[in-house]
Amino acid sequence: MGRGLAEAFHKLGNQVIVAGRRKSLLEQVTAANPGMKAVELDIADPVSIQAAAERLIAENPTLNVLINNAGPNEHALVMGFNSYIAENPIPV
Ligand SMILES: NC(=O)c1ccc[n+]([C@@H]2O[C@H](COP(=O)([O-])OP(=O)(O)OC[C@H]3O[C@@H](n4cnc5c(N)ncnc54)[C@H](OP(=O)(O)O)[C@@H]3O)[C@@H](O)[C@H]2O)c1
Secondary structure, three states: OOHHHHHHHHHOOOOOOOEEOHHHHHHHHHHHHHEEEEOOOOOOOHHHHHHHHHHHHOOOOOOOOOOOOOOOOOOOOHHHHOOOHHOOOOOO
């Protein structure tokens, strides 16, 4: 969902910066979308958030929209649903 949103806004001419933990995936997405930027970020790690925020603000002072879309997407049959699946997206 995040990649879809990022590519849609990119195609409309916006400067888009995607974030995530997997550098290889970020490189794959930016290679497929020339002009798009990426930043490594783990939103479960306050140190990573602080570092990414400082870098983003310094390098992109006109940045004006943040979309918080990261999170695990767990698929489970109703009978296999458990508290981990229910609660894991919330801490992220
Ligand atoms: N798909 C649906 O139908 C649906 C419906 C309703 C709600 N949602 C919710 O919408 C969100 C996105 O769903 P999706 O289907 O697009 O999931 P997805 O394909 O698994 O993508 C999740 C994205 O979040 C990133 N991410 C996960 N943990 C992160 C962390 N700690 N720090 C930074 N980035 C992190 C992942 O990148 P890295 O692993 O590289 O960090 C990945 O790019 C989830 O919270 C999901 O529960 C999805």
